[in-house]
Amino acid sequence: MSEQQAEVTTDYEPRIVAFLCKWCSSAGSDLAGVSRIQYPSNATPITVPCTGSISPNYILSALKKGADGVLVSGCHIGDCHYIEGNFLARRKIHLVKELLGFVGIEQDRFRMSWVSAAEGAKYSQVIKDFVEDLRPLGPQTKVKAGRS
């Protein structure tokens, strides 16, 4: 490994945009906070009413604005506050994920998880794993809008 590469890998902190549903995952991240569970601060949370309300454009937009990874997290199947929102999300997000992979964007840059309001520890683990998986990929430049 050349010196320059080594420098990049140590200095590089992946930036994650996390779309969290209001009822479960957002509350789960809160719980992680109030329980004083340590986890990396790489994720910028954005609370949405429901994973079912997430347009693929949220995800594309985050990547375009330079996010290195995007997380979508919501209630476990069966626990959706709106009964079926996460079922709809599961289908839609599957398509987004497949499409990103199809055009050659690393599939590890995109992640979906179910985190309930009681799963603060799981939330911290999801973020930790995501950061670790993103690190070797380096900064995301494929979708990011250049200002050239």
Place this chain on the structure above:
Amino acid sequence: MINLQDMRDTARNMLAKNEVRGVIGYRRSTNGMLAEPVVITKPEQADELIWDPTCFHNLSLYLVEDRKFLAHTRAKADLPIAIIAKGCDARSTVVLMQENYFERKDVYIIGVSCEGTGVLDERKLVKKGIRATNSAFDGDDFVFTTEQGEQRIPAREVMADRCLECRECFPKEHNIVLGEDKTGRQLDAPFTALKRFEELDPAARWEFWDHQFERCIRCFACRSVCPMCYCDECIVDSTSFPVTGQTTADEKANRVKWIERSATRAENMTYHMTRVLHLAGRCIDCNECERVCPVNIPLRLLNNKMEREAREQFGYEPGASIGGPSLTASFLDTDPGKFIR
């Protein structure tokens, strides 16, 4: 074999008896060999109609145009409009009705079976160095009139890829139909072109798409020609955010804009990803988008990718039934979820 006279007689009779407002079909263009879409409204125009391998346009686009025109002029149509529909055109008409764009009674579908073949891919003909002035179906062949005389070519050598892979070359939804049902005559397995592409590794796929997205000039021809792209206001337009002399810098900065107009790679890419996601479960592979693209962006690969995901993962077939659920507004308990942590 489809008898052109039957098609013309059907159109003539319906117009003469005042059963339809017009018939959307094909006529000879001034360009020589190629057909072009036409709407005829008088019985005596029926003889303008033609049917040959260059009738590749998806005419259901004009059902959408018709509806938009009616809405715009606040006119009410008491008669249906007739459309000459191949298998793919009929499927897109079904999607439009499934989405309540118009009702079944508003259209009269004159189905035409593609029988053993399909339509021509002009690019393949050009590659063969053939300059024709006319083309005709004849069994499994296309017959071209050239300066050197008649030239007979096996259809599969110059047919559009989508026709080679066609899942249903017979318009299931129709009022009347011309030609025989030869569904199952698939010449290539569905998604053959897609499979070939997917054999590339992710880095090579990215290199390919990076180049394609860079090249797109964002003329939006692919959007204009698609019968499913009927939204009055597309996500890439900013018509609801007019910028006037009074618009403040703050207002400009704060308006939501998912995709900028500039034809840079990142914006183009966002446009194409959005386009194909908005068409998932709705695109019926008429391939008009790719045909009209002035710079040959291989849009069919993206469309097909979504179509195959829908079919294999969710058992969903676009354009299959008017009353059926739509792909992204429905779900099954068995939908794949292994990718979720």
